[in-house]
Amino acid sequence: EPEVTQTPSHQVTQMGQEVILRCVPISNHLYFYWYRQILGQKVEFLVSFYNNEISEKSEIFDDQFSVERPDGSNFTLKIRSTKLEDSAMYFCASTSELQETQYFGPGTRLLVL
């Protein structure tokens, strides 16, 4: 069964450093998403992406964040200058043209020191 994959599974970085989280969505999916889950809190929507542009973003998704689909398979989330409060689990998700069900990757646990 096709699945969403994410790399790395864990990332530790110093405050102020740039990080890039990578996702490979399900191959025939057209809509891509990033969510985050701060430890002990609910899963929060960050951004949705379609046709090579952001379709919607939350208040959390400020200028420090960017997303890109650099090739036909990868979907990346970049945090330009990490802050302590960026420590969280980041989930990528994708959905087909029907936009019925979002399938989630296993997540990347980011720790900012």
Added chain:
Amino acid sequence: AQSVTQLGSHVSVSEGALVLLRCNYSSSVPPYLFWYVQYPNQGLQLLLKYTTGATLVKGINGFEAEFKKSETSFHLTKPSAHMSDAAEYFCAVSDVGSGGYQKVTFGIGTKLQVIP
């Protein structure tokens, strides 16, 4: 704006007992409803979903949920809990966001503990 309320952040049941995890939602349009499960240190796995049609939906691992429009509820049940059911369960609702694209809103999550 849509929202999801999960009653009970922690639920404990004995092995073999009924599991009932409550979820109420608000949405301005007929929603799609989901339950996701998250095992320790793992990602979100789709347990079941309601989109249209039959209001009682069956998912993996013996779980099922019933969409009750009049009560705006989508409670998750399992007749007999197993130790392997211990996990965190998230109810979620989706509809089309302001940009015309699907947007999923999650509840706070319910941690299920199964007591031997």
